[in-house]
Amino acid sequence: MEKTQLRRQLANIRQSLFDQGFLDEQFVQLEELQDDANPNFVEEIVTLYYRDSSRLIVSIEQALQKSPLDFNKLDALMHQFKGSSSSIGAKKVKAECTQLREYCRAGSGEGCLRTFQQLKKEYTTLRKKLEAYFQLARQAGPIDSACRPK
Amino acid sequence: MESGFSSPRSDVFPVGLRVLVVDDDPTWLKILEKMLKKCSYEVTTCCLAREALSLLRERKDGYDIVISDVNMPDMDGFKLLEHVGLEMDLPVIMMSVDGETSRVMKGVQHGACDYLLKPIRMKELRNIWQHVLRKKIQEGRDIEGHDVFEGLQILRNGSDRYDDSQFLRVEELFSVRKRKDVDKYEEKEFGETCSTKKARVVWSVDLHQKFVEAVNQIGFDKVGPKKILDLMNVPWLTRENVASHLQKYRLYLSRLQKENDPKACFVVGMKQTDSSLKDGDGNFSVCSSLGVPQTDVTNSSFSFSGDNFLQNVDSIGCEADRKRVVQEQTSEPKRAAATELIKTRCTHMKFNNSFASVESEGKLAACYPWVEAPQMKLKQESKPHQVQINQLPSVSSISSGRSATEKDKGSSIESKAPYSEDCSQPMVHLNPPKASTDSCSGKAKSFNEINDHFEPISTATAPLGVKNQNVIDLSSISTDLGSGFPFSSFDEDLQGYLFQDGCYPKNLEQIIEFPDYGDPGIFTEGPTHLYDAMRFGYEYSYDPTEYPVIDEGLFIA
Numbered sequence: 001m002e003k004t005q006l007r008r009q010l011a012n013i014r015q016s017l018f019d020q021g022f023l024d025e026q027f028v029q030l031e032e033l034q035d036d037a038n039p040n041f042v043e044e045i046v047t048l049y050y051r052d053s054s055r056l057i058v059s060i061e062q063a064l065q066k067s068p069l070d071f072n073k074l075d076a077l078m079h080q081f082k083g084s085s086s087s088i089g090a091k092k093v094k095a096e097c098t099q100l101r102e103y104c105r106a107g108s109g110e111g112c113l114r115t116f117q118q119l120k121k122e123y124t125t126l127r128k129k130l131e132a133y134f135q136l137a138r139q140a141g142p143i144d145s146a147c148r149p150k
Numbered sequence: 151m152e153s154g155f156s157s158p159r160s161d162v163f164p165v166g167l168r169v170l171v172v173d174d175d176p177t178w179l180k181i182l183e184k185m186l187k188k189c190s191y192e193v194t195t196c197c198l199a200r201e202a203l204s205l206l207r208e209r210k211d212g213y214d215i216v217i218s219d220v221n222m223p224d225m226d227g228f229k230l231l232e233h234v235g236l237e238m239d240l241p242v243i244m245m246s247v248d249g250e251t252s253r254v255m256k257g258v259q260h261g262a263c264d265y266l267l268k269p270i271r272m273k274e275l276r277n278i279w280q281h282v283l284r285k286k287i288q289e290g291r292d293i294e295g296h297d298v299f300e301g302l303q304i305l306r307n308g309s310d311r312y313d314d315s316q317f318l319r320v321e322e323l324f325s326v327r328k329r330k331d332v333d334k335y336e337e338k339e340f341g342e343t344c345s346t347k348k349a350r351v352v353w354s355v356d357l358h359q360k361f362v363e364a365v366n367q368i369g370f371d372k373v374g375p376k377k378i379l380d381l382m383n384v385p386w387l388t389r390e391n392v393a394s395h396l397q398k399y400r401l402y403l404s405r406l407q408k409e410n411d412p413k414a415c416f417v418v419g420m421k422q423t424d425s426s427l428k429d430g431d432g433n434f435s436v437c438s439s440l441g442v443p444q445t446d447v448t449n450s451s452f453s454f455s456g457d458n459f460l461q462n463v464d465s466i467g468c469e470a471d472r473k474r475v476v477q478e479q480t481s482e483p484k485r486a487a488a489t490e491l492i493k494t495r496c497t498h499m500k501f502n503n504s505f506a507s508v509e510s511e512g513k514l515a516a517c518y519p520w521v522e523a524p525q526m527k528l529k530q531e532s533k534p535h536q537v538q539i540n541q542l543p544s545v546s547s548i549s550s551g552r553s554a555t556e557k558d559k560g561s562s563i564e565s566k567a568p569y570s571e572d573c574s575q576p577m578v579h580l581n582p583p584k585a586s587t588d589s590c591s592g593k594a595k596s597f598n599e600i601n602d603h604f605e606p607i608s609t610a611t612a613p614l615g616v617k618n619q620n621v622i623d624l625s626s627i628s629t630d631l632g633s634g635f636p637f638s639s640f641d642e643d644l645q646g647y648l649f650q651d652g653c654y655p656k657n658l659e660q661i662i663e664f665p666d667y668g669d670p671g672i673f674t675e676g677p678t679h680l681y682d683a684m685r686f687g688y689e690y691s692y693d694p695t696e697y698p699v700i701d702e703g704l705f706i707a
Contacts, residue, residue: 044180
């Protein structure tokens, strides 16, 4: 019963992540990939993403500190970041990446800086939510934490 | 049909499809790996383009398809795409989070069979096998008819002339071809008539000439199938035809480079060269910069001045040597020589060497003015690529290139004319019934032709002092080659064996492997005709008219 409740809770949280636009279809794809061979696949991928992208964030920050701003380099970094974020379906983060790239192309340093702050916010928010989600999933038991029929 | 996949597949296609995934993003790499595994494919991942290339080169037939990201730190995805297409001729799928039309277009232009947008769905990956299948079918069509038959012919003709060792080489020469070809070839057995093969684009001398001219005009560096096609202005020719021909041509060139390596000291005692050839072969892989329009490929490989014929092929080490050798010769015809060499080398079919060697080869080209190395600037980047270019397409292109080259050396092999005179040596006569018809003999024929061509070339170089030697050597070499290919029409042969997959006699592989087959002597003879493999065996009945054929013939796309 508790498990059932937990699972229901989990399902709700999961749904809200989609509803609120934090995650997109890609996340579902990841869930579908999860199987007996990789029972924690989604979590592994998300962890990998955050580990790898944190390095990217540092690079972007460094690039933003340069003066004058090297928009090409920034754009390239953002492209990478966007690609990475698309891997887990981080919808809002991706949107910020796109926005930042626009500013790069426009050559707006201020726009870039501002957007980057926004991006970091989304990035961190998502991480917290996902961490909580996975924690609950572990508690709820080894059934498809993704709550998606296989 | 031929084995499509080198590794045995117990399951039904596409199960077990061997995919190589290249992406610098570790998250995506993991996801893709999982997705592909779910499709029951065999996945290999790597995060660096260079690593991917070396993996591919290590196991030429180890993968069926490559999926690569467009943006990678060490190498541009498009470049990787080009390399793979040229060296391995595998289908490549590009991926990117950026779906801008211009980028997608670029991908397609560079030869990608598909361009996927990230995030990638499973269902998109499920269908990638269609690209593999499509390619196989295309290849099958390409190979048909030319190589197999010719190859068989050559083998058949030559077999009785050479001892086992020689024959073996010939075998290798032929087996070098792509697996497809080999299968085809094997099926044919000797003497089988492939005349029933479907009509395939026959890269006649003229066509090849046009091709080479186009390549030269564009500039080997910037060459691309579409551009070539446009320039060639042959209505019925498709971009694919040109692309595969170009690939072969590049391989051929790189091979030549390799061969040009000094190892081939054909000048004297070609036999010696044999050994050097062997080395050279090994080097083939070194250079292979896939046809990348490197610097003057022609230089290196073409400058066969006869002696270095083989050397040109070797890129890496050979360059130095070649240069040395080449220097003796007129530097100018570098191209030409290179072309010649390439031709000969082509026979080896395996272009392992990078074009780098071609550079040095260029010198050879110098020797053979007519050998105008196809303008391809085989600029050798000297990349020690292990490009195993099985195709000799470049050979032909070289020939044609020659004509196209500025050098005008007499029109590259084709023009052989100038050399014809020289070739007084009867020894090398390209005995092959010039019947260009041998399409059947396919490759084998080409070899012959090449040899034939070489002969004249060598004669040409004779002035360099090798001529006589060449002559003599040549004959010996031929024997060595054991292929005794009856090079009928040179051009055809060239074409046939050059890259026809099926046609090359088994030896082809060997030949490619070891520059040896080419018998340095052969090379000395001058024309870098692809006679590597070809030389063996066929009597050289020097037919001046043949030369021109060679060029074209060589490169039968």
